[in-house]
Amino acid sequence: MDVKTYLTRIGYSGPAEPTLDVLRSVHLHHQLSVPFENLTVHSGGRVQLDLRLFYEKIVIQRRGGFCYETNGLFSWMLRKLGFQVTLLSGQVKCLKTGFYWPPFDHLILLVTLDGKRWLCDGGFGSQGYSSPLSLDTSDPQKQGHKMYRIREEEGMHFVEWQQEEIREPDGDWETIYKFTLKPRCLEDFAEMCEYHQSSPCSILFCKSLCTVLKPGGRLTFIGHRLTSTTFPTETHGIKTSTREVKDEEIPQVLAEGFGIVLKSPLIPKDERMTPLTEMY
Ligand SMILES: CC(C)(COP(=O)(O)OP(=O)(O)OC[C@H]1O[C@@H](n2cnc3c(N)ncnc32)[C@H](O)[C@@H]1OP(=O)(O)O)[C@@H](O)C(=O)NCCC(=O)NCCS
Secondary structure, eight states: OOHHHHHHHTTOOSOOSSOHHHHHHHHHHHHHHSOEEOTTTTTTOOOOOOHHHHHIIIIISOOOBOHHHHHHHHHHHHHHHTOEEEEEEEEEBOTTTOOBOOTTSEEEEEEEETTEEEEEOSSOOTTOOSSOEESSOOSOEEETTEEEEEEEETTEEEEEEEOGGGOOTTOOOEEEEEEOOOOBOGGGGHHHHHHHHHOTTOHHHHBOEEEEEETTEEEEEETTEEEEEEOOOSSOOOEEEEEEOOGGGHHHHHHHHHOOOOSSOOOOOBOOOOOOOSOO
16 A cells, blocks of 8 residues: 555645645545545445555545545545544434434544644535534634534534525534544444445435535436536536436446446446434
8 A cells, every 4th residue: 555656546746744734635635536436335346444445446446435435545644644643433414304323324534733623524425525624613614615614512523514505604504414532443333334335224325326526516426317516606606417327328427427437337226215213
């Protein structure tokens, strides 16, 4: 496993040292280069928690992955650059029921640098933040057209955002996920990694998906639907266009849109998730 090869994979050629500028830059480069995707699960494969497998998939095969893979490998790279990194367990909020998925649902990273704490997440998907969020303030943190904040309540932290179209000083904040600061290790996420590949309550089991940040927008492929999003600017609002992709077009869409070539054919899936019935 070679850090320089990883940095080349994400198109980063700047200094390789533990500074805030570098952290911000590699975070953004990672998101622009490594899709959030679960195509292994929907093409006859299985995801296992093993850094070498993450490296082989993301760096050598130029694939993406879901949070355990992408943030797992991102944490390895940050440590190699000299950053102090702690793995944290996050729980995504179900937008339909308001319930949270169980602990270890989502892997996120705490980076401590010059006494300041930064939350990093290169493996979320469309609501994700492109730059690390400061954990030392509850104030809103603007990122391009998006606004985030981290709210703390009795030891639990909540990453919240304002949808791009309704951003106002007192607009509604929507929770994306919650987390604690308890340090974790990769193996702690093994049970939830299995859950996400087998539970009808998991979005990753119910839907084949691949999404990547693009300069000025995002490209998302769920089931047979390919959606291109252009972020709002001063002159226009958010724009989206969606089209249905035929089975025979899938390899070309994956290659041209995401730089992904699968070893086995994708079996597209887009089923409704079974609602969670337990509170976590
Ligand atoms: C899946 C994803 C790419 C969809 O992005 P999008 O372009 O905004 O698409 P939509 O908002 O139409 O969502 C697509 C479907 O996912 C569902 N969904 C996405 N996030 C959800 C959430 N937090 N809770 C419940 N449903 C969710 C939507 O309800 C919708 O389901 P339906 O078509 O069966 O009604 C994006 O929501 C995403 O990245 N989610 C995954 C985030 C995640 O859990 N990451 C961490 C796990 S490792």
